[in-house]
Amino acid sequence: METDEVPEGKLPKGVTRREFASIAAAAAAGWLTTACGNRRLHEIPKDKLRSAVARMEAEYAAQYGRAVRVSDTGPMDDVVFAYALDISRCVGCRRCVHACVEENNQSRDPEVQWIRVLSMDKEKGVDFKDANPYYAPETVPEEGHFYVPTACQHCRNAPCTKVCPTGATWTEKDGIVVIDYDWCIGCRYCMAACPYGARHFNWGKPTLPAEQVNTNMHVLGNRPRQQGVVEKCTFCIQRVREGRYPACVEVCPVGARKFGNLLDPKSEIRYIIENKRVLLLKPELNTMPKFFYFYGT
Amino acid sequence: MNELRQFSRFVSGSVRLVTRGNGAYWLWLFVLTVLILSGAEAFARQVRSGLVVTAMRDQVSWGFYIGNFTFLVGVAAAAVVLVIPAYVYNWKPIREIVIFGELLAVSAIVMCLLFVLVDIGRPDRFWHLLPIVGHMNFPQSILAWDVLVLNLYFIVNFIVVTHILYRAFHGKHYSKKVVVPLVLLSIPMAVGIHTVTAFLYNGLAARPYWNSSILAPQFLASAFCSGPAILLAVVQLLRRFTKFEIQDEAIWKVAEMMAYATFINLFLHGAEAFKEYYSNTEHALYTRYWFQGIGEHRTLVPYAWTAVVLNVAAFILFITPKARKNVVLLNVGCLATYAGCYIDKGMGLIIPGLTPDALGEIYEYYPSIAELRVAAGVFALGFLVFTLMLKVAVPILLGEFHGTKPATTS
Numbered sequence: 001m002e003t004d005e006v007p008e009g010k011l012p013k014g015v016t017r018r019e020f021a022s023i024a025a026a027a028a029a030g031w032l033t034t035a036c037g038n039r040r041l042h043e044i045p046k047d048k049l050r051s052a053v054a055r056m057e058a059e060y061a062a063q064y065g066r067a068v069r070v071s072d073t074g075p076m077d078d079v080v081f082a083y084a085l086d087i088s089r090c091v092g093c094r095r096c097v098h099a100c101v102e103e104n105n106q107s108r109d110p111e112v113q114w115i116r117v118l119s120m121d122k123e124k125g126v127d128f129k130d131a132n133p134y135y136a137p138e139t140v141p142e143e144g145h146f147y148v149p150t151a152c153q154h155c156r157n158a159p160c161t162k163v164c165p166t167g168a169t170w171t172e173k174d175g176i177v178v179i180d181y182d183w184c185i186g187c188r189y190c191m192a193a194c195p196y197g198a199r200h201f202n203w204g205k206p207t208l209p210a211e212q213v214n215t216n217m218h219v220l221g222n223r224p225r226q227q228g229v230v231e232k233c234t235f236c237i238q239r240v241r242e243g244r245y246p247a248c249v250e251v252c253p254v255g256a257r258k259f260g261n262l263l264d265p266k267s268e269i270r271y272i273i274e275n276k277r278v279l280l281l282k283p284e285l286n287t288m289p290k291f292f293y294f295y296g297t
Numbered sequence: 298m299n300e301l302r303q304f305s306r307f308v309s310g311s312v313r314l315v316t317r318g319n320g321a322y323w324l325w326l327f328v329l330t331v332l333i334l335s336g337a338e339a340f341a342r343q344v345r346s347g348l349v350v351t352a353m354r355d356q357v358s359w360g361f362y363i364g365n366f367t368f369l370v371g372v373a374a375a376a377v378v379l380v381i382p383a384y385v386y387n388w389k390p391i392r393e394i395v396i397f398g399e400l401l402a403v404s405a406i407v408m409c410l411l412f413v414l415v416d417i418g419r420p421d422r423f424w425h426l427l428p429i430v431g432h433m434n435f436p437q438s439i440l441a442w443d444v445l446v447l448n449l450y451f452i453v454n455f456i457v458v459t460h461i462l463y464r465a466f467h468g469k470h471y472s473k474k475v476v477v478p479l480v481l482l483s484i485p486m487a488v489g490i491h492t493v494t495a496f497l498y499n500g501l502a503a504r505p506y507w508n509s510s511i512l513a514p515q516f517l518a519s520a521f522c523s524g525p526a527i528l529l530a531v532v533q534l535l536r537r538f539t540k541f542e543i544q545d546e547a548i549w550k551v552a553e554m555m556a557y558a559t560f561i562n563l564f565l566h567g568a569e570a571f572k573e574y575y576s577n578t579e580h581a582l583y584t585r586y587w588f589q590g591i592g593e594h595r596t597l598v599p600y601a602w603t604a605v606v607l608n609v610a611a612f613i614l615f616i617t618p619k620a621r622k623n624v625v626l627l628n629v630g631c632l633a634t635y636a637g638c639y640i641d642k643g644m645g646l647i648i649p650g651l652t653p654d655a656l657g658e659i660y661e662y663y664p665s666i667a668e669l670r671v672a673a674g675v676f677a678l679g680f681l682v683f684t685l686m687l688k689v690a691v692p693i694l695l696g697e698f699h700g701t702k703p704a705t706t707s
Binding site for chain 2: 039040110118127131133162164166168186189197199201203205227
């Protein structure tokens with residue numbers, strides 16, 4: 001037996017039981033916080049975030065055998081993003097759906113889609129009860145139908161961020177509702193709370209072939225997801241924070257999709273809101289979406 | 298040191314108690330073990346492959362697990378029905394039952410927490426929910442509230458039960474200074490855990506079926522039906538297989554209380570159904586899915602009507618004094634109540650809440666084999682905990698298992 005070892009059941013002199021208990025508790029808590037790894041991205045300091053992002057880059061590069069860039073660009077001052085969609089123009093071709101999947105590194109099998117295009121009956125108007133997301137005619141648009149593409153509405157009064165028990169999802173300063181995939185516990189309370197079916201869960205292990213990876217990623221956006229976490233549209237945060245349009249806006253063949261800065265009085269989005277007939281989905285829920293539908297013609 | 302020796306005798310004695318029993322006891326334990334192992338295997342597979350092994354999908358993102366969770370919160374809360382008269386008014390006949398109610402509450406909470414654990418996509422990250430080490434979105438998230446109150450309720454009941462039993466083991470009466478304040482605390486807490494669990498759903502404007510202020514009262518009413526139903530079955534078994542004496546009077550009284558609870562439950566359901574059908578707005582869709590189905594989507598309809606029939610039958614049996622005093626009819630009533638509330642509060646609450654989904658799509662959910670196996674495993678584990686606790690508690694309360702000579706109590 002070594003001499004400096006404290007005999008069983010006895011504490012070193014000068015340490016009361018209470019002190020010992022509190023030191024032990026503090027040590028255990030400290031150990032837990034470090035051993036359990038990263039904190040939430042929401043509260044991580046800037047310099048730590050940079051090193052966390054570098055670790056992600058190395059991890060994804062090894063995983064997919066390609067150089068990967070994970071951006072941690074933050075929100076810009078005086079910018080709040082908003083979206084507008086011209087219902088009278090949309091032809092229901094679903095190119096946005098597929099461009100989104102390619103841009104945002106969603107699982108390919110099973111395929112996770114952030115945009116859901118609903119085919120609606122012209123006689124019934126915007127009516128979810130009779131909407132059909134599985135329409136598959138030879139050609140679109142179909143006679144007597146119009147289309148309402150849906151995705152995350154980036155609500156100002158977001159029910160999803162409110163209910164998250166761990167604070168794994170929140171609204172950024174530029175109005176984008178984001179998810180920390182490393183902090184989400186997969187309880188799916190946010191999915192129950194979302195009135196727009198915008199949130200999607202990785203029920204199985206997401207698959208993403210290396211050759212299809214979009215290597216331009218954002219830490220709060222299109223970096224690869226894990227099994228058992230929730231994901232959704234981020235307005236293509238990796239693009240819009242660098243001054244580009246979201247992929248769906250770029251790909252739309254009829255120009256039905258508009259995007260811009262709500263705080264800029266000269267922006268296209270402001271023009272639409274001020275001059276067109278605009279409608280919100282489920283306005284009675286007071287979610288205050290930053291996703292506006294309008295009739296351009 | 299004497300304390301320590303006493304404690305080790307308590308532990309070794311308890312181990313001896315739970316490892317002795319007749320054939321039926323071992324068969325029961327064997328069945329539970331098989332179910333637990335089967336559940337564990339299914340859960341391991343679920344952790345590996347993901348929740349894709351369940352029937353839940355984006356449209357119906359909660360299912361059987363969360364349904365069971367909700368039902369069991371009710372069972373846990375109902376222990377309080379019996380706590381009130383026993384401790385506050387010192388009504389003797391019922392006091393013997395109370396301790397079992399609290400043991401039941403403890404086991405039910407264990408099952409509740411396990412059902413949440415098996416439902417989350419990343420059980421390895423459960424600690425993200427904890428304050429200090431993780432981040433609890435409190436007071437914003439009702440789920441954070443729920444985790445908090447469930448754990449507190451568990452601790453309070455655990456302390457009360459352990460204290461009473463440990464004191465009895467030493468041949469002493471429990472300390473009123475410890476028990477009474479905790480019991481008084483546990484009464485609002487029992488109401489609290491159930492109210493918070495109801496608010497979990499109630500607060501979601503996205504789901505009109507849940508977004509109705511009648512939900513919390515209705516949760517409480519149905520809890521006061523299902524909890525005592527299980528308890529009555531347990532005390533009858535105890536009466537038959539142990540020397541425990543439980544007066545008929547106590548059982549009848551509980552049955553009578555259940556009649557009132559069942560009535561209130563049915564009344565609140567009726568009020569909700571009236572509102573939906575008479576006003577006949579778009580929001581009636583979910584109630585219609587439950588009771589009538591929508592188009593060819595009618596999976597849940599037989600369950601809905603079974604629940605109605607069972608609850609009405611239970612009410613008639615319990616409100617009739619002759620019927621509730623008849624052992625057979627009493628047990629039929631308990632079974633009907635249990636099954637009725639289980640359907641109502643489990644699948645009947647969760648699935649129509651999410652069907653049709655937020656964008657109007659109908660995905661007909663029905664639990665997969667994997668889900669049923671995991672759920673059976675959780676129930677078996679809860680029953681195992683309950684059985685082992687009873688195995689120790691009953692001899693202590695009978696004075697057969699004690700550390701010192703029991704003090705003669707008047």
